Amino acid sequence: MPELPEVETVRRALAVEAIGRRVDAVEVGRDRVARRTSPDAIVAGLTGAEIERVDRRGKYLLVGLDTGSTVMIHLRMSGQLLIGATETMRPRHCHVMATLDDGRELRFVDPRTFGEVVVCAPGALHRLVPELSRLGPDPIVDGVDARDISTWFRGRRRRLKSMLLDQSIIAGIGNIYGDEICHRARLRPDRPVDSIDRRGCARLASAVSTVLDEAIAAGGSTLGDAQYVGLDGVAGSYQREHRVHARAGERCRTCGRGIVRRMSLDQRSTHWCPVCQR
Ligand SMILES: [Zn+2]
Numbered sequence: 001m002p003e004l005p006e007v008e009t010v011r012r013a014l015a016v017e018a019i020g021r022r023v024d025a026v027e028v029g030r031d032r033v034a035r036r037t038s039p040d041a042i043v044a045g046l047t048g049a050e051i052e053r054v055d056r057r058g059k060y061l062l063v064g065l066d067t068g069s070t071v072m073i074h075l076r077m078s079g080q081l082l083i084g085a086t087e088t089m090r091p092r093h094c095h096v097m098a099t100l101d102d103g104r105e106l107r108f109v110d111p112r113t114f115g116e117v118v119v120c121a122p123g124a125l126h127r128l129v130p131e132l133s134r135l136g137p138d139p140i141v142d143g144v145d146a147r148d149i150s151t152w153f154r155g156r157r158r159r160l161k162s163m164l165l166d167q168s169i170i171a172g173i174g175n176i177y178g179d180e181i182c183h184r185a186r187l188r189p190d191r192p193v194d195s196i197d198r199r200g201c202a203r204l205a206s207a208v209s210t211v212l213d214e215a216i217a218a219g220g221s222t223l224g225d226a227q228y229v230g231l232d233g234v235a236g237s238y239q240r241e242h243r244v245h246a247r248a249g250e251r252c253r254t255c256g257r258g259i260v261r262r263m264s265l266d267q268r269s270t271h272w273c274p275v276c277q278r
Helices: 006-016 039-046 128-135 147-151 160-165 175-184 198-217
Strands: 025-026 050-057 060-063 070-074 080-085 094-100 104-109 116-120 261-265 269-270
Touching: 006 050, 006 060, 006 080, 006 094, 006 198, 039 116, 060 175, 147 198, 160 175, 160 269, 175 269
Parallel strands: none
Antiparallel strands: 025 094, 050 060, 060 070, 070 116, 080 104, 094 104, 261 269
């Protein structure tokens, strides 16, 4: 499932390829992708508009148009945003197709159809996508430091990884990067957060930015399901650098001694090294 680094990789590529381009024509193949509004709203809101900016908050991609409208794109489980020549064959599960004025087509592909495209008229973004107002700070856009973290953790008994995955506290981290960040910070994912001291919070702040920056530089992670690919259809490579995520039973790449364990936390598979993480 795409998390902050994967969505940021798509955002950067989309900014390069699409800013300044006009959308000449739009087709919506499946209504479910347009469930918050309607296929007609997507067609009407996009056709003739020029793409002015491409932003991101957490896992939400926000495309600003010259009409003042904003297009919210969420990839959820298996969404992909691809760009290609109009004459190339469309992949299966292509739900929104936007022809750009340079003859290329922007395609929203999503086998599992949890993903969404919402075109929001000026001023309607927070009404149509109310969860945006409930997002915590984005660690790349806003930055997160040790002081923020120790404030969130004070007096709370919640488990560390649950806190990291709570989008209302910090936006954009999911199961992959939650595991990798806890490992980099040398903290057990099931540690109650009020037991983490100031030095632990400092390690965590630095792990959040290091792991996310490294993952963005590697174009994100593409796991065995191969569902995440960038705008150019190319998979990410950060999975090769994962120290613990999805590596249960293998030797820890950091200490070389611990065998990576798996536990279930909030019904999510969680990976950690019993030697590195306390
Ligand atoms: Zn280790």
